[in-house]
Amino acid sequence: MRYLTINFKALQHEWRRNTSILINSIIFVVYIRKEAAAVLIPAPLIALRRVTHRYAHHAAPALADVSLRVAPGECVAVIGRSGCGKSTLLQIMAGLVQPTGGDIHFANRRDARKPIRRTLMFQRPLLFPWLDVAGNVALALRFDGRKQETPGRVEELLARTGLAGRARANVRELSGGQQQRVALARSLAVDPDILLLDEPFSALDPLTRGELRRQLRETQQTFGFAMTLVTHDVDDALDLASRVVVMAAEPGRIIAEHDIPSEMDGETRATLRARLLDALEPEPCSIAIDA
Numbered sequence: 001m002r003y004l005t006i007n008f009k010a011l012q013h014e015w016r017r018n019t020s021i022l023i024n025s026i027i028f029v030v031y032i033r034k035e036a037a038a039v040l041i042p043a044p045l046i047a048l049r050r051v052t053h054r055y056a057h058h059a060a061p062a063l064a065d066v067s068l069r070v071a072p073g074e075c076v077a078v079i080g081r082s083g084c085g086k087s088t089l090l091q092i093m094a095g096l097v098q099p100t101g102g103d104i105h106f107a108n109r110r111d112a113r114k115p116i117r118r119t120l121m122f123q124r125p126l127l128f129p130w131l132d133v134a135g136n137v138a139l140a141l142r143f144d145g146r147k148q149e150t151p152g153r154v155e156e157l158l159a160r161t162g163l164a165g166r167a168r169a170n171v172r173e174l175s176g177g178q179q180q181r182v183a184l185a186r187s188l189a190v191d192p193d194i195l196l197l198d199e200p201f202s203a204l205d206p207l208t209r210g211e212l213r214r215q216l217r218e219t220q221q222t223f224g225f226a227m228t229l230v231t232h233d234v235d236d237a238l239d240l241a242s243r244v245v246v247m248a249a250e251p252g253r254i255i256a257e258h259d260i261p262s263e264m265d266g267e268t269r270a271t272l273r274a275r276l277l278d279a280l281e282p283e284p285c286s287i288a289i290d291a
């Protein structure tokens with residue numbers, strides 16, 4: 001009996017020890033999983049949750065129930081037919097339009113407590129014609145309160161965007177592609193977390209367009225900013241994006257998302273291209289003709 005009692009106590013002790021080890025292990029695993037998740041899954045720079053936007057005096061919402069996340073360093077292309085709300089979505093991401101419903105969360109990629117740094121690039125470069133190339137880029141630094149960094153930084157940005165040696169050029173004498181490069185250098189001057197691009201190449205010829213896409217991709221790899229690109233050109237999307245979001249109109253909403261592999265063979269590209277082109281096809285319309 002005495003023998004059994006001693007053994008029972010030892011068992012009880014062992015059970016308590018094992019339980020405590022088990023609980024500690026569970027806590028450890030949960031903690032590690034949480035930490036690992038925080039490292040492996042980067043917090044989004046921009047997270048839109050069920051965003052809706054209705055312009056005044058407009059019956060249909062320009063956006064309805066749109067949820068989208070853009071992670072640091074990611075490039076998301078947004079395509080869709082005219083009027084489906086792509087520009088509205090981009091302007092909401094830029095903070096220029098306040099949505100009428102839903103939540104948006106913004107985070108700085110280096111310090112989540114600081115405001116996100118966003119820059120917008122449009123179809124037209126919108127340069128200041130009375131300033132030269134360097135002056136246009138330097139202005140962004142000056143507005144950002146970084147006047148002392150100007151000479152070295154401007155030189156670096158011009159070199160990165162293929163404008164080395166053009167610092168003193170008059171912007172009115174540059175080609176459309178070169179002007180868009182100045183706009184890109186100016187956008188990058190403020191070291192953005194995310195670059196928001198609204199049809200940035202649509203005014204350019206196909207050759208210049210291809211060159212600028214390559215330049216933008218290289219610049220993104222060097223600087224590490226994220227991008228959201230609104231485009232009607234599926235080649236822009238396939239060359240630059242890691243994810244393509246397809247939107248439809250009335251109400252403006254996301255109807256599909258496609259992951260774009262960084263490397264793809266001709267067949268995969270052709271399949272994805274056909275799928276995206278399909279999404280851009282105008283809906284058939286019927287015309288009544290009186291006999």
Ligand SMILES: Nc1ncnc2c1ncn2[C@@H]1O[C@H](COP(=O)(O)OP(=O)(O)OP(=O)(O)O)[C@@H](O)[C@H]1O
Nearest residue numbers: 055056058062081082083084085086087088089252
């Ligand atoms: N400032 C505004 N006031 C009222 N309605 C607007 C305004 N801006 C856009 N809209 C409407 O919201 C809807 C979405 O417009 P938006 O410009 O976002 O579409 P989009 O997909 O960018 O079009 P596109 O490809 O033609 O540029 C359209 O019906 C448009 O008429």
